[in-house]
Amino acid sequence: MIIGAPTEHPDPDATALHVGYRDKVLAVEPGGNEPIPLAARHGRPRGLFWTWTAPNLEFATIFVGIISVLYFGLSFWQAVAAMALGNLLGAIAHFLLSAEGPLHGVPQMVLGRLAFGYRGNILPATFMAVMCGVGWFATNSVSGAFALSTLFGLTPLTALVVIVVLQTAFAFFGHNLVQRFERLAAPVLAIVFVIGAVIIFSKSDVAAPAADGGFSLGGFLLTVGAAFGYTAGWTPYAADYTRYLPPTVSKVQTGLFASAGLFASCTFLMVVGAASVTIGDPVSENPTEAFTANLPSAIADVTLLAIAVGAVAANAINVYSGAMAFVTMGFTLPVGLQRALVTVFFGVVGFAVAWWALADAAASYEAFLLLVAYWIGPWLGVVFADRLLRRDPPPLTLLYDTGYRNRGGVVAFVIALAGSLLLFCNQEKFVGFVVRAVPELGDIGAFVGFVVAFVGYLILARDRVARSQQMYR
Structure with missing residues (x-):
């Protein structure tokens, strides 16, 4: 028995387009969120290490370490522990979601329909498209623009235009060119940042005490939340970059290579950022210039260029997956170009947001990191609870059935998101009611949201999941 009719089920034309695209790099990826046919599958899991290393070798990652010491008041070693914990939690989630991509061959947001229903999934897909496809795009564009501006003496706006055009292109x-670019960029970026790290650590004072001379639980938890928000911010993209792999590849290797690249690159550069703050007070309001001022001029110039390339590497993924999420909402566009056309739209919108954020990049970035974590936590809670309840892999008909509903997922997500924000949010413009009473909690909204959503889904959706498993066998 099948409820409703699948309106996005793969058709022969879409299959032919994907098969023709299989081995091409300089070609526009066809289609949108339809399943990748077996004949078009290619690649090996180990390539995922570079896919998830390159986009984090950029200044936005460094800045997490900077704010942990400069704004949250931690010592270097306290910051290292907090960032490693937040990154580990995000990497574990990324492992689990990446491993599922080859089995189903569909984007991550299509898989989300299991937990939210076909229409209900529009809610998290909108969050991803706006906050990740536009928000992260703007955030990284700003850091890349500052790097180019410092290196070549361009105005920040001119540099921003250059960065946006490159990453949108x-x-x-699409998929194959993005993967190839990440693979080529990662080793080069890694070498540049390792050289910079050696110099930073030679000048740093990692034994310096925290700002207040002791340990701040609130600052520690804020840093855990910020690091988790950064690393887990990639999880809604996870299957987008594993769905082209053959279904016969090892799930463990797929998840391990993806999560290892993510954890290693994020932790490495966050630690470098924290060490850079112990050298002395910032010498410029331009955050990239302040960081590279600690390096010899030649190394500083190369590092600025690497920061710009890293921003492009990150945003090639951000705008690609943001567009994929948008297509998943059900909009009807030309089959061969729907994802590509939406990519251009997100590039334009992301540019506008980045232009606005140029005025106060540091404050905008700190707030944005935690905002991302607020919705990612509940979303992961619902998605993982759904995986726990399902014993058998779902058929494609369920993922593309417009009649499939799962209100329990939507309700659990909304309750967890609203509750965690109202009670545990810790932002400049709003502080949650519990945090007002207990400031030492820092910002644990994402983690509270995860637990509430996970438990809520198990209670609200258990029967619905069981019925759907029976109906689609």
Whole structure:
């Protein structure tokens, strides 16, 4: 028995387009969120290490370490522990979601329909498209623009235009070019940042005490939340970059290579950022210039260029997956170009947001990191609870059935999101009621949201999941 009719089920034309795209790099990826046919599957899991290393070798990652010491008041070693914990939690989630991509061959947000229903999934897909496809795009564009501005003496706006055009072009062509670019960029970026790290650590004072001379639980938890928000911010993209792999590849290797690249790159550069703050007070309001001022001029110039390239590497993925989420909402566009056309739209919108954020990049970034974590926590809670309840892999008909409903997922998500924000949010413009009473809690909204959503889904959706498993066998 099948409820409703699948309106996005793969058709012969879409299959032919994907098969023709299989081995091409400089070609526009066809289609949108339809399943990747077996004949078009290619690649090996180990390539995922570079896919998830390159986009984090950029200044936005460094800045997490900077704010942990400069704004949250931790010592270097306290910051290292907090960032490693937040990154580990995000990497574990990324492992689990990446491992599922080859089995189903569909984007991450299509898989989300299991937990939210076909229409209900529009809610988290909107969050991802706006906050990740536009928000992260703007955030990284700003850091790349500052790097180019410092290196070549361009105005920040001119540099921003250059960065946006480059990263939108990569995402426009799609999956194969994005993967190839990340693979080529990662080793080069790694070498540059390792050289910079050696110099930073030679000048740093990692034994310096925290700002107040002791240990701040609130600052520690804020840093855990910020690091988790950064690393887990990639989880809604996870299957987008594993869905082209053959279903016969090892799930463990798929998840391990993806999560290892993510954890290693994030932790490495966050630690470098924290060490840079112990050298002395910032010498410039331009955050990239302040960081590279600690390096010899030649190394500083190369590092600025690497920061700009890293921003492009990150945003090629951000705008690609943001566009994928948008297509998943059910909009009807030309089959061969729907994802590519939406990519251009997100590039334009992301540019506008980045232009606005240029005025106060540091404050905008700190707030944005925690905002991302607020919705990611409940979303992961619902998604993982759904996986726990399902014993058998779902058929494609369920993922593309417009009649499939799962209100329990939507309700659990909304309750967890609203409750965690109202009670545990810790932002400049709003502090949650519990945090007002207990400031030492820092910001644990994402983690509370995860637990509430996970438990709520198990209670609200257990029967619905069981019925859907029976109906689609």
